[in-house]
Amino acid sequence: MKKRGILMVVSGPSGAGKGTICKELLENNKNIKLSVSATTRAPREGEVEGVNYYYKTHDEFKKMIDDGDMFEYAERYGNFYGTPKAAIMKDLEEGIDVLLEIEMIGALNVKRMCPDSVLIFVLPPSLEELKKRLTGRGTETEEQIEKRFSMAYEEIQTMKEYDYFIINEEVEKAASEIEEILSAEKNRVSRYSSDIINKFREEYETC
């Protein structure tokens, strides 16, 4: 019995460390594929089509939305960013697990369109630690940090909509917790029971 892949959606407030966790997870699990987003923004130097993004014109992007080929999309600073459905569905069909790192509204849209997907929310160990990490980046003004910090607190309230949470105290531990979630989901009855029952029925009828 070949198992369909699992679509994992990872979100979390800025500074919780979801990017680092996802990187660690992908390095250790070659069967997990990071989904590539589509965008209307121009490629930056060194970026590669199909690796960093699928680069689309506004018209192409709009057509994909109209054709229902976007799991979710959003506009940021005049450019569109979105998650194309076709490539993900093909990978899942082939048994490849797919990882999506997107923000909350996008995550909930994916769940609505693909109820089998697994939503994971990454949390910092504490707000104090979150502030330290935001400050440690050294790339933002104090005001920007304060704004991100308040937003993070608001975002944490939305974890209720997710299936699982990860408290990111240590990257390796957090990544291995996601591996365990993935493994458990591969043993979930609601996902595979008809396949299994059919397999046993076929064997029973021929024996």
Added chain:
Amino acid sequence: MKKRGILMVVSGPSGAGKGTICKELLENNKNIKLSVSATTRAPREGEVEGVNYYYKTHDEFKKMIDDGDMFEYAERYGNFYGTPKAAIMKDLEEGIDVLLEIEMIGALNVKRMCPDSVLIFVLPPSLEELKKRLTGRGTETEEQIEKRFSMAYEEIQTMKEYDYFIINEEVEKAASEIEEILSAEKNRVSRYSSDIINKFREEYETC
């Protein structure tokens, strides 16, 4: 934040190997406790009160049922067997994970009374392998084996009511899959999100 323990209920057809898997799991995980059943049958030689069973008179057993202190119970060959609630609830409260190895009707009763419990169904890799295992025991007549085999096939249909399944190809692998389920359940939002959100709220209000 102290996490409540998780109640795991393991069932599966005769010959699927659930007993061996549970034994392996308990040996490797000292935080998991096997729930001790209550029974009205007399202790056999070497059996110890509170280890093999809690031994009860018929009147005591009936009183426990009437007081609602049984998760589930059944009668077999004139004796009663049941799962006392109090000890399990105390362990869960203290953060200890509890393992229950019971048959299906009992498992569904536990789920009804304790919706947070995790129901796991153990499957043989194939019906052929199941028959081989049943025959290999050498303790039953061919007729008894045939009966167990047909029952096993019927029981497999009921896996739909469970949360997770385990295909028992190899005991170590099966036991570690249960460990991964347990670990994933400890990251489940529906189980702990209010505790987590409260923890962050308290920190936010005092900072």
